[in-house]
Amino acid sequence: MITPTxxxxxxxxxxxxxxxxxxxxxxxxxxxxxEDELDIxxxxxxxxxxxxxxxxxxxxxxxxxxxxxxxxxxLRIKAQLLLPRRLGDDEWEDPRSELVRRLLEYQQIRExxxxxxxxxxxxxxxxxxxxxxxxPELPPAPLEIELNDLLAAAERVIALIPEPMLHRVVPRxxxxxxxxxxxxxxxxxxxxxxxxxxxxxxxxVVEVLSAFISLLELAKRGALRLTQPEPFAPMVIRRESPRxxx
Amino acid sequence: xxxxxxxxEAALFAASRPLTLEDLATLDPEVGEAETRAALAELxxxxxxxxxxxxxxxxxxxxxxxxxxxxEYAEPIERAQFALRPRHLSPAALETLAIIAxxxxxxxxxxxxxxxxxSQAVLDRLVERGLIEIVxxxxxxxxxxxxxxxxxxxxxxxxxGLDQLPRLDELSVALRPPxxxxxx
Numbered sequence: 001m002i003t004p005t006x007x008x009x010x011x012x013x014x015x016x017x018x019x020x021x022x023x024x025x026x027x028x029x030x031x032x033x034x035e036d037e038l039d040i041x042x043x044x045x046x047x048x049x050x051x052x053x054x055x056x057x058x059x060x061x062x063x064x065x066x067x068x069x070x071x072x073x074x075l076r077i078k079a080q081l082l083l084p085r086r087l088g089d090d091e092w093e094d095p096r097s098e099l100v101r102r103l104l105e106y107q108q109i110r111e112x113x114x115x116x117x118x119x120x121x122x123x124x125x126x127x128x129x130x131x132x133x134x135x136p137e138l139p140p141a142p143l144e145i146e147l148n149d150l151l152a153a154a155e156r157v158i159a160l161i162p163e164p165m166l167h168r169v170v171p172r173x174x175x176x177x178x179x180x181x182x183x184x185x186x187x188x189x190x191x192x193x194x195x196x197x198x199x200x201x202x203x204x205v206v207e208v209l210s211a212f213i214s215l216l217e218l219a220k221r222g223a224l225r226l227t228q229p230e231p232f233a234p235m236v237i238r239r240e241s242p243r244x245x246x
Numbered sequence: 247x248x249x250x251x252x253x254x255e256a257a258l259f260a261a262s263r264p265l266t267l268e269d270l271a272t273l274d275p276e277v278g279e280a281e282t283r284a285a286l287a288e289l290x291x292x293x294x295x296x297x298x299x300x301x302x303x304x305x306x307x308x309x310x311x312x313x314x315x316x317x318e319y320a321e322p323i324e325r326a327q328f329a330l331r332p333r334h335l336s337p338a339a340l341e342t343l344a345i346i347a348x349x350x351x352x353x354x355x356x357x358x359x360x361x362x363x364x365s366q367a368v369l370d371r372l373v374e375r376g377l378i379e380i381v382x383x384x385x386x387x388x389x390x391x392x393x394x395x396x397x398x399x400x401x402x403x404x405x406x407g408l409d410q411l412p413r414l415d416e417l418s419v420a421l422r423p424p425x426x427x428x429x430x
Contacts, residue, residue, distance in 0.1 A: 027337075066362060109345060113341055116335075120402055127320055127323060
Protein backbone atom coordinates (compact mmCIF):
# COMPACT_ATOMS: atom_id res chain seq x y z
CA MET A 1 0.00 0.00 0.00
CA ILE A 2 1.26 3.40 -0.86
CA THR A 3 0.84 5.93 1.86
CA PRO A 4 0.68 9.50 0.74
CA THR A 5 3.62 11.45 2.08
CA UNK A 6 3.77 15.11 2.58
CA UNK A 7 5.65 16.59 -0.29
CA UNK A 8 8.89 18.06 0.94
CA UNK A 9 9.07 21.61 -0.20
CA UNK A 10 12.53 22.66 -1.27
CA UNK A 11 14.03 25.22 1.06
CA UNK A 12 13.75 28.59 -0.51
CA UNK A 13 17.15 29.99 -1.19
CA UNK A 14 18.03 33.49 -0.08
CA UNK A 15 16.70 35.18 2.95
CA UNK A 16 13.13 34.81 4.04
CA UNK A 17 11.45 37.84 5.49
CA UNK A 18 8.03 38.35 6.90
CA UNK A 19 5.79 40.97 5.44
CA UNK A 20 4.88 42.40 8.83
CA UNK A 21 8.52 42.92 9.52
CA UNK A 22 8.55 46.05 7.41
CA UNK A 23 6.44 49.04 8.10
CA UNK A 24 7.16 50.52 4.68
CA UNK A 25 9.61 50.83 1.80
CA UNK A 26 12.00 53.02 3.81
CA UNK A 27 12.10 50.37 6.52
CA UNK A 28 12.89 47.70 3.93
CA UNK A 29 15.62 49.87 2.42
CA UNK A 30 17.20 50.45 5.83
CA UNK A 31 17.06 46.72 6.45
CA UNK A 32 18.93 46.01 3.19
CA UNK A 33 21.47 48.73 3.95
CA UNK A 34 22.12 47.37 7.43
CA GLU A 35 22.28 43.79 6.24
CA ASP A 36 25.06 44.63 3.77
CA GLU A 37 26.63 47.19 6.10
CA LEU A 38 26.47 49.83 3.40
CA ASP A 39 27.35 53.46 3.90
CA ILE A 40 24.05 55.25 3.91
CA UNK A 41 25.54 58.51 2.67
CA UNK A 42 27.23 56.82 -0.29
CA UNK A 43 24.64 54.31 -1.38
CA UNK A 44 25.51 51.91 -4.20
CA UNK A 45 22.18 52.61 -5.85
CA UNK A 46 22.41 50.00 -8.62
CA UNK A 47 23.00 47.24 -6.09
CA UNK A 48 20.37 48.38 -3.63
CA UNK A 49 17.80 48.91 -6.41
CA UNK A 50 18.28 45.35 -7.65
CA UNK A 51 17.98 43.93 -4.14
CA UNK A 52 14.91 46.03 -3.43
CA UNK A 53 13.19 44.82 -6.59
CA UNK A 54 14.10 41.22 -5.83
CA UNK A 55 12.74 41.41 -2.29
CA UNK A 56 9.47 43.09 -3.15
CA UNK A 57 8.72 40.61 -5.87
CA UNK A 58 9.65 37.76 -3.56
CA UNK A 59 7.39 39.10 -0.83
CA UNK A 60 4.59 39.88 -3.21
CA UNK A 61 4.92 43.54 -2.28
CA UNK A 62 5.14 44.49 -5.93
CA UNK A 63 1.42 45.11 -5.78
CA UNK A 64 1.74 47.71 -3.04
CA UNK A 65 1.84 51.25 -4.38
CA UNK A 66 4.23 52.57 -1.74
CA UNK A 67 6.83 49.93 -2.53
CA UNK A 68 6.38 50.37 -6.27
CA UNK A 69 6.86 54.09 -5.94
CA UNK A 70 10.13 53.51 -4.10
CA UNK A 71 11.24 50.99 -6.73
CA UNK A 72 10.57 53.55 -9.45
CA UNK A 73 12.45 56.20 -7.48
CA UNK A 74 15.49 53.93 -7.09
CA LEU A 75 15.53 53.12 -10.79
CA ARG A 76 15.27 56.80 -11.67
CA ILE A 77 18.24 57.63 -9.43
CA LYS A 78 20.16 54.73 -10.92
CA ALA A 79 19.49 56.11 -14.40
CA GLN A 80 20.46 59.64 -13.37
CA LEU A 81 23.77 58.40 -12.01
CA LEU A 82 24.52 56.81 -15.36
CA LEU A 83 24.20 60.11 -17.19
CA PRO A 84 27.57 61.61 -18.04
CA ARG A 85 28.43 64.86 -16.35
CA ARG A 86 31.15 67.39 -16.90
CA LEU A 87 34.10 67.33 -14.55
CA GLY A 88 34.12 70.15 -12.10
CA ASP A 89 30.45 70.77 -12.65
CA ASP A 90 29.44 72.71 -9.58
CA GLU A 91 25.79 72.63 -10.56
CA TRP A 92 25.69 68.84 -10.28
CA GLU A 93 23.60 67.63 -7.39
CA ASP A 94 23.86 64.04 -6.29
CA PRO A 95 20.52 62.48 -7.32
CA ARG A 96 20.75 60.32 -4.20
CA SER A 97 20.77 63.22 -1.75
CA GLU A 98 17.00 63.47 -1.34
CA LEU A 99 16.72 59.73 -0.72
CA VAL A 100 19.61 59.82 1.74
CA ARG A 101 17.97 62.69 3.59
CA ARG A 102 14.73 60.74 3.85
CA LEU A 103 16.53 57.57 4.97
CA LEU A 104 18.37 59.44 7.72
CA GLU A 105 15.16 61.12 8.81
CA TYR A 106 13.43 57.76 8.89
CA GLN A 107 16.32 56.15 10.74
CA GLN A 108 15.97 58.83 13.37
CA ILE A 109 12.28 58.01 13.70
CA ARG A 110 13.15 54.32 14.11
CA GLU A 111 15.53 55.22 16.88
CA UNK A 112 12.75 57.16 18.59
CA UNK A 113 10.48 54.17 18.10
CA UNK A 114 12.96 52.03 20.01
CA UNK A 115 13.01 54.61 22.77
CA UNK A 116 9.20 54.77 22.92
CA UNK A 117 9.07 50.98 22.90
CA UNK A 118 11.37 50.79 25.92
CA UNK A 119 9.38 53.47 27.73
CA UNK A 120 6.10 51.67 27.02
CA UNK A 121 7.55 48.34 28.19
CA UNK A 122 8.82 49.91 31.37
CA UNK A 123 5.49 51.59 31.96
CA UNK A 124 3.66 48.30 31.44
CA UNK A 125 5.48 46.90 34.45
CA UNK A 126 3.18 49.00 36.57
CA UNK A 127 -0.53 48.44 36.58
CA UNK A 128 -3.05 51.19 37.07
CA UNK A 129 -6.62 50.85 38.14
CA UNK A 130 -8.80 50.35 35.12
CA UNK A 131 -6.74 47.77 33.27
CA UNK A 132 -9.36 45.13 33.85
CA UNK A 133 -9.26 42.11 31.60
CA UNK A 134 -11.83 42.52 28.85
CA UNK A 135 -14.88 40.31 29.31
CA PRO A 136 -14.67 37.11 27.28
CA GLU A 137 -16.83 37.26 24.21
CA LEU A 138 -20.22 35.64 24.59
CA PRO A 139 -21.01 32.81 22.23
CA PRO A 140 -23.30 33.96 19.45
CA ALA A 141 -26.98 33.69 20.28
CA PRO A 142 -28.76 30.78 18.59
CA LEU A 143 -30.46 31.78 15.37
CA GLU A 144 -34.19 32.13 15.58
CA ILE A 145 -35.80 32.67 12.25
CA GLU A 146 -39.22 32.32 10.69
CA LEU A 147 -39.56 30.69 7.30
CA ASN A 148 -41.20 33.82 5.90
CA ASP A 149 -38.34 36.01 7.12
CA LEU A 150 -35.87 33.66 5.50
CA LEU A 151 -37.74 33.77 2.21
CA ALA A 152 -37.99 37.56 2.35
CA ALA A 153 -34.26 37.77 2.99
CA ALA A 154 -33.55 35.44 0.11
CA GLU A 155 -35.69 37.61 -2.15
CA ARG A 156 -33.80 40.71 -1.09
CA VAL A 157 -30.51 39.02 -1.90
CA ILE A 158 -31.78 37.76 -5.23
CA ALA A 159 -33.01 41.26 -6.10
CA LEU A 160 -29.46 42.50 -5.63
CA ILE A 161 -28.05 40.12 -8.20
CA PRO A 162 -27.68 42.06 -11.42
CA GLU A 163 -29.39 40.75 -14.52
CA PRO A 164 -26.99 38.60 -16.47
CA MET A 165 -25.53 40.54 -19.34
CA LEU A 166 -26.63 39.03 -22.63
CA HIS A 167 -25.00 39.76 -25.93
CA ARG A 168 -26.88 38.83 -29.03
CA VAL A 169 -24.61 37.90 -31.90
CA VAL A 170 -26.10 39.27 -35.08
CA PRO A 171 -25.02 37.57 -38.26
CA ARG A 172 -23.92 40.15 -40.77
CA UNK A 173 -23.74 38.42 -44.09
CA UNK A 174 -21.18 39.72 -46.44
CA UNK A 175 -22.80 41.60 -49.26
CA UNK A 176 -20.54 40.58 -52.12
CA UNK A 177 -23.23 41.13 -54.67
CA UNK A 178 -23.76 44.81 -54.16
CA UNK A 179 -19.99 45.29 -53.85
CA UNK A 180 -19.57 43.61 -57.22
CA UNK A 181 -22.27 45.84 -58.67
CA UNK A 182 -20.48 48.92 -57.32
CA UNK A 183 -17.12 47.80 -58.73
CA UNK A 184 -18.65 47.12 -62.10
CA UNK A 185 -20.29 50.52 -62.12
CA UNK A 186 -16.94 52.14 -61.29
CA UNK A 187 -15.16 50.10 -63.96
CA UNK A 188 -17.71 51.15 -66.50
CA UNK A 189 -17.12 54.81 -65.69
CA UNK A 190 -13.33 54.80 -65.23
CA UNK A 191 -10.42 52.79 -66.48
CA UNK A 192 -8.67 52.96 -63.10
CA UNK A 193 -9.69 53.79 -59.57
CA UNK A 194 -8.33 53.45 -56.02
CA UNK A 195 -9.40 51.39 -53.05
CA UNK A 196 -10.84 54.39 -51.26
CA UNK A 197 -13.00 55.24 -54.29
CA UNK A 198 -14.59 51.87 -53.76
CA UNK A 199 -15.14 51.72 -50.02
CA UNK A 200 -15.00 55.37 -48.99
CA UNK A 201 -12.89 56.75 -46.14
CA UNK A 202 -14.47 54.99 -43.16
CA UNK A 203 -15.77 51.62 -44.30
CA UNK A 204 -17.16 49.05 -41.88
CA VAL A 205 -15.48 45.70 -41.52
CA VAL A 206 -18.26 44.06 -43.48
CA GLU A 207 -17.90 46.57 -46.32
CA VAL A 208 -14.14 46.01 -46.50
CA LEU A 209 -14.51 42.25 -46.54
CA SER A 210 -17.29 42.33 -49.10
CA ALA A 211 -15.38 44.65 -51.39
CA PHE A 212 -12.18 42.66 -51.02
CA ILE A 213 -13.77 39.30 -51.79
CA SER A 214 -15.58 40.79 -54.69
CA LEU A 215 -12.34 42.31 -56.05
CA LEU A 216 -10.52 39.00 -55.78
CA GLU A 217 -13.35 37.23 -57.49
CA LEU A 218 -13.46 39.75 -60.35
CA ALA A 219 -9.67 39.64 -60.68
CA LYS A 220 -9.82 35.87 -60.93
CA ARG A 221 -12.40 36.16 -63.64
CA GLY A 222 -10.09 38.63 -65.38
CA ALA A 223 -12.47 41.57 -65.20
CA LEU A 224 -9.86 43.73 -63.50
CA ARG A 225 -6.24 43.85 -62.46
CA LEU A 226 -5.14 44.59 -58.91
CA THR A 227 -1.86 46.35 -58.35
CA GLN A 228 -0.13 47.83 -55.38
CA PRO A 229 2.66 50.36 -55.99
CA GLU A 230 4.48 49.31 -52.82
CA PRO A 231 3.79 47.18 -49.76
CA PHE A 232 0.85 48.49 -47.71
CA ALA A 233 0.06 51.17 -50.27
CA PRO A 234 -3.60 51.48 -51.31
CA MET A 235 -4.63 49.10 -54.00
CA VAL A 236 -5.15 50.36 -57.53
CA ILE A 237 -7.94 48.71 -59.48
CA ARG A 238 -7.65 48.70 -63.26
CA ARG A 239 -10.05 47.62 -65.94
CA GLU A 240 -9.06 44.65 -68.07
CA SER A 241 -10.83 43.24 -70.98
CA PRO A 242 -12.41 39.99 -69.95
CA ARG A 243 -10.63 36.87 -70.95
CA UNK A 244 -12.57 34.35 -72.81
CA UNK A 245 -14.28 31.94 -70.60
CA UNK A 246 -12.46 28.65 -70.50
CA UNK B 247 -2.81 62.34 57.62
CA UNK B 248 -4.89 65.49 57.14
CA UNK B 249 -8.54 65.16 56.05
CA UNK B 250 -7.69 66.85 52.74
CA UNK B 251 -4.87 64.36 52.06
CA UNK B 252 -7.28 61.50 52.76
CA UNK B 253 -9.82 63.00 50.34
CA UNK B 254 -7.11 63.20 47.68
CA GLU B 255 -6.05 59.66 48.42
CA ALA B 256 -9.62 58.45 47.90
CA ALA B 257 -9.97 60.40 44.65
CA LEU B 258 -6.67 59.11 43.28
CA PHE B 259 -7.64 55.59 44.23
CA ALA B 260 -10.98 55.88 42.46
CA ALA B 261 -9.78 57.67 39.32
CA SER B 262 -8.89 55.70 36.24
CA ARG B 263 -6.56 58.41 34.93
CA PRO B 264 -3.84 60.58 36.42
CA LEU B 265 -5.24 63.56 38.31
CA THR B 266 -3.53 66.91 37.98
CA LEU B 267 -3.10 69.44 40.76
CA GLU B 268 -6.02 71.37 39.23
CA ASP B 269 -8.15 68.21 39.25
CA LEU B 270 -7.41 67.68 42.93
CA ALA B 271 -8.15 71.32 43.73
CA THR B 272 -11.71 70.96 42.42
CA LEU B 273 -12.48 68.35 45.10
CA ASP B 274 -12.86 71.01 47.77
CA PRO B 275 -13.56 74.53 46.56
CA GLU B 276 -12.84 75.89 50.04
CA VAL B 277 -9.11 75.22 50.01
CA GLY B 278 -6.41 77.26 48.35
CA GLU B 279 -3.43 76.22 46.28
CA ALA B 280 -1.00 76.14 49.20
CA GLU B 281 -3.20 73.70 51.12
CA THR B 282 -3.65 71.56 47.99
CA ARG B 283 0.09 71.34 47.54
CA ALA B 284 0.64 70.57 51.20
CA ALA B 285 -1.90 67.74 51.13
CA LEU B 286 -0.34 66.30 48.00
CA ALA B 287 3.09 66.47 49.64
CA GLU B 288 1.67 64.50 52.57
CA LEU B 289 0.43 61.82 50.18
CA UNK B 290 3.75 61.70 48.40
CA UNK B 291 5.52 61.15 51.69
CA UNK B 292 3.24 58.20 52.38
CA UNK B 293 2.98 56.71 48.89
CA UNK B 294 5.77 58.27 46.89
CA UNK B 295 7.98 56.37 44.47
CA UNK B 296 10.56 54.40 46.38
CA UNK B 297 8.53 54.20 49.57
CA UNK B 298 8.77 50.59 50.64
CA UNK B 299 5.69 50.39 52.82
CA UNK B 300 3.08 49.68 50.17
CA UNK B 301 2.39 47.59 47.10
CA UNK B 302 1.29 50.63 45.16
CA UNK B 303 2.99 53.97 44.68
CA UNK B 304 1.91 57.46 43.73
CA UNK B 305 3.57 58.21 40.41
CA UNK B 306 4.14 61.56 38.74
CA UNK B 307 2.86 60.87 35.24
CA UNK B 308 1.32 62.72 32.27
CA UNK B 309 1.25 65.99 34.17
CA UNK B 310 -0.68 64.46 37.09
CA UNK B 311 -0.60 61.82 39.78
CA UNK B 312 -1.70 58.21 39.67
CA UNK B 313 -1.53 55.15 41.89
CA UNK B 314 0.35 52.37 40.12
CA UNK B 315 1.36 48.95 41.36
CA UNK B 316 5.04 48.55 42.10
CA UNK B 317 7.00 46.96 39.28
CA GLU B 318 7.82 43.74 41.05
CA TYR B 319 4.14 42.80 41.37
CA ALA B 320 3.06 43.14 37.75
CA GLU B 321 3.97 39.61 36.81
CA PRO B 322 2.15 37.66 39.53
CA ILE B 323 -0.92 39.90 39.17
CA GLU B 324 -0.96 39.34 35.45
CA ARG B 325 -0.33 35.63 35.78
CA ALA B 326 -3.34 35.37 38.06
CA GLN B 327 -5.30 37.29 35.43
CA PHE B 328 -6.47 39.95 37.85
CA ALA B 329 -5.37 42.61 35.42
CA LEU B 330 -3.91 42.86 31.95
CA ARG B 331 -0.99 44.89 30.78
CA PRO B 332 -1.87 47.31 28.03
CA ARG B 333 -1.46 45.92 24.55
CA HIS B 334 1.76 46.61 22.74
CA LEU B 335 1.71 49.19 20.01
CA SER B 336 2.68 48.14 16.50
CA PRO B 337 5.85 49.58 14.92
CA ALA B 338 3.65 51.52 12.51
CA ALA B 339 1.75 53.06 15.44
CA LEU B 340 4.97 53.93 17.28
CA GLU B 341 6.51 55.49 14.17
CA THR B 342 3.45 57.64 13.72
CA LEU B 343 3.42 58.59 17.40
CA ALA B 344 7.11 59.51 17.29
CA ILE B 345 6.58 61.81 14.31
CA ILE B 346 3.55 63.45 15.89
CA ALA B 347 5.23 63.85 19.27
CA UNK B 348 8.10 65.77 17.75
CA UNK B 349 6.34 67.73 15.04
CA UNK B 350 2.95 68.48 16.48
CA UNK B 351 0.74 69.95 15.26
CA UNK B 352 1.32 67.92 12.13
CA UNK B 353 -0.85 66.78 9.24
CA UNK B 354 -1.18 63.41 7.58
CA UNK B 355 0.85 64.38 4.50
CA UNK B 356 3.95 65.08 6.55
CA UNK B 357 3.56 61.80 8.44
CA UNK B 358 3.11 59.93 5.14
CA UNK B 359 6.16 61.64 3.68
CA UNK B 360 8.44 60.72 6.58
CA UNK B 361 7.17 57.13 6.89
CA UNK B 362 6.99 56.58 3.14
CA UNK B 363 3.56 54.97 3.44
CA UNK B 364 -0.06 56.01 3.72
CA SER B 365 -0.74 56.54 7.42
CA GLN B 366 -4.43 57.41 7.50
CA ALA B 367 -5.51 54.07 8.97
CA VAL B 368 -2.87 54.25 11.70
CA LEU B 369 -3.84 57.84 12.52
CA ASP B 370 -7.49 56.83 12.82
CA ARG B 371 -6.63 53.98 15.18
CA LEU B 372 -4.45 56.22 17.34
CA VAL B 373 -7.25 58.79 17.57
CA GLU B 374 -9.63 55.97 18.51
CA ARG B 375 -7.29 54.83 21.27
CA GLY B 376 -7.06 58.40 22.53
CA LEU B 377 -3.30 58.66 22.05
CA ILE B 378 -3.53 61.51 19.57
CA GLU B 379 -6.20 64.03 18.78
CA ILE B 380 -7.02 66.59 16.16
CA VAL B 381 -5.71 69.85 17.53
CA UNK B 382 -6.30 72.27 14.67
CA UNK B 383 -6.55 72.66 10.96
CA UNK B 384 -3.62 73.66 8.82
CA UNK B 385 -3.39 76.32 6.17
CA UNK B 386 -3.50 75.46 2.53
CA UNK B 387 -5.46 73.14 0.32
CA UNK B 388 -8.39 71.49 2.07
CA UNK B 389 -7.29 72.88 5.44
CA UNK B 390 -5.75 69.53 6.54
CA UNK B 391 -6.40 68.16 10.00
CA UNK B 392 -3.44 68.59 12.32
CA UNK B 393 -2.74 66.05 15.03
CA UNK B 394 -1.13 66.31 18.44
CA UNK B 395 -0.48 63.90 21.30
CA UNK B 396 -2.81 63.56 24.29
CA UNK B 397 -2.11 63.08 28.02
CA UNK B 398 -2.88 59.39 27.42
CA UNK B 399 0.14 59.22 25.14
CA UNK B 400 2.30 60.33 28.06
CA UNK B 401 0.45 57.95 30.34
CA UNK B 402 1.16 54.82 28.32
CA UNK B 403 4.83 55.76 28.16
CA UNK B 404 5.06 56.69 31.83
CA UNK B 405 6.25 60.22 31.01
CA UNK B 406 5.66 63.31 33.08
CA GLY B 407 5.63 65.51 30.01
CA LEU B 408 6.79 65.79 26.41
CA ASP B 409 10.04 67.35 27.61
CA GLN B 410 11.07 63.91 28.88
CA LEU B 411 11.31 62.61 25.32
CA PRO B 412 14.92 62.39 24.15
CA ARG B 413 16.20 65.52 22.45
CA LEU B 414 16.78 64.99 18.76
CA ASP B 415 20.45 65.94 19.03
CA GLU B 416 20.91 63.18 21.62
CA LEU B 417 20.08 60.52 19.08
CA SER B 418 22.89 58.73 17.31
CA VAL B 419 21.42 59.69 13.95
CA ALA B 420 21.37 63.42 14.21
CA LEU B 421 19.47 64.98 11.38
CA ARG B 422 21.87 66.86 9.21
CA PRO B 423 22.05 67.78 5.58
CA PRO B 424 23.59 64.98 3.53
CA UNK B 425 27.32 65.25 3.00
CA UNK B 426 28.38 67.22 -0.08
CA UNK B 427 28.41 65.03 -3.13
CA UNK B 428 31.69 63.49 -4.11
CA UNK B 429 32.04 62.83 -7.82
CA UNK B 430 32.54 59.12 -8.26
